[in-house]
Amino acid sequence: MEKHATIADDQPAPTKAELKKLRKLEKLRAKRAAADELRKKCQRDHLKREQNFAKETEGRVFQDWERMCSDVRLADVVEEMLQIKQNLQMVFDRKNLCIDRTLEERDEMEDIYSRNLQRIKRLIDCYLEMHQYFVTNLAKEYVEDREDRLDDFRQEVVMKLHIERRDRLRDRKTAQLEALHGDIQTVAQEYFTKILHPEKEKAFRNLYEVDLVSGRIIESNRAKIRELNGSIKLLNKRIIQVEVAGTRKIITKRLLKRNLENDIDTHKREMKKLEVQHMERMKALAGEVFHVQKHLNQLVERGKQILRLAQTCAKLECVDDRDYFKKRIDQGHVGDAGQVAEFEFFFDKINRVTAINVLLREERDKLAENNAELQRQFKQFCQVTGGGPEANLNALKPVVRGVE
Numbered sequence: 001m002e003k004h005a006t007i008a009d010d011q012p013a014p015t016k017a018e019l020k021k022l023r024k025l026e027k028l029r030a031k032r033a034a035a036d037e038l039r040k041k042c043q044r045d046h047l048k049r050e051q052n053f054a055k056e057t058e059g060r061v062f063q064d065w066e067r068m069c070s071d072v073r074l075a076d077v078v079e080e081m082l083q084i085k086q087n088l089q090m091v092f093d094r095k096n097l098c099i100d101r102t103l104e105e106r107d108e109m110e111d112i113y114s115r116n117l118q119r120i121k122r123l124i125d126c127y128l129e130m131h132q133y134f135v136t137n138l139a140k141e142y143v144e145d146r147e148d149r150l151d152d153f154r155q156e157v158v159m160k161l162h163i164e165r166r167d168r169l170r171d172r173k174t175a176q177l178e179a180l181h182g183d184i185q186t187v188a189q190e191y192f193t194k195i196l197h198p199e200k201e202k203a204f205r206n207l208y209e210v211d212l213v214s215g216r217i218i219e220s221n222r223a224k225i226r227e228l229n230g231s232i233k234l235l236n237k238r239i240i241q242v243e244v245a246g247t248r249k250i251i252t253k254r255l256l257k258r259n260l261e262n263d264i265d266t267h268k269r270e271m272k273k274l275e276v277q278h279m280e281r282m283k284a285l286a287g288e289v290f291h292v293q294k295h296l297n298q299l300v301e302r303g304k305q306i307l308r309l310a311q312t313c314a315k316l317e318c319v320d321d322r323d324y325f326k327k328r329i330d331q332g333h334v335g336d337a338g339q340v341a342e343f344e345f346f347f348d349k350i351n352r353v354t355a356i357n358v359l360l361r362e363e364r365d366k367l368a369e370n371n372a373e374l375q376r377q378f379k380q381f382c383q384v385t386g387g388g389p390e391a392n393l394n395a396l397k398p399v400v401r402g403v404e
Helices: 016-061 065-071 075-195 198-245 253-316 319-330 342-385 390-395
Strands: none
Touching: 016 075, 075 253, 075 342
């Protein structure tokens, strides 16, 4: 088996169990190959024994035939015996021709079978390597993506719990403040209406308004003072910057913050875009893996079908069929890619050889009937002449086998 280059250098080393399984598969393949070779050798030896037996039987049958013809006195009987010899010789020749043709073509069929088997093995090895590569990388990326998504989900859950807790606390505090504000308004209203005099209430309200106005004035003055202090600090800072840096462009903290925020937003958008592209590529890669697997399965099925057709043609094809298809190839029967259309050739061969086989079967039946008739006539002849060579003829009678 050919060693193919690995697709990825970062693939993990196989474990002991995988190595043990691979060794078992190699041993099983070796045993199957040895069994196939032994079966082919047995078939070849059987054909050779059959051929030797046919030649030996032919020699025994025709050994004393000429002497028997010379001993016969009647011309009609001699002619019938010569006709019987010619028919038997035709049967033996056809049988020997079938055996020779099978022996000649078996080596060619074995070569075709071995080439197809090597192609199928290479396809299976390539498919296994691609499957291991995709499974390893996709599993690793799936684990990393799952961990990232789990972390994001945990953070989101914690944030939602914190927000819910904060909302509940806010609602509770708001309800308490509203209740306290209502109680204060009720107590103040009862105090001003029942305890204090209306004039004191009016004086208190005027004092309260004056206090509010004075408080606003004080707050406005404080704000102006803060603005003035800020402007003074800013002027001092600018004076120091001008003295130190001269006319150099001053990048303020706000500008830096804005630039950083813009960079962060840009990076976030790019990250989202990259995530979308990554998911699209993963989907496309998964689709390609599925199509590659489907295509490899189709190639394996096609290889099996080619093997079955080759075996069928090995059983049925003859020399005339090869000449016929060689003539078709010379006439330009080729496919789009410059290769012979194997399926069409195989089906044509099967149809043609099957038709020839039907004719041979009919001819075999006819020869068997003629042979039976000749045996009957020869027995009658032996009875008329005294039954001399009838026992020898029964001992040397060949078995006519059909061409399947």
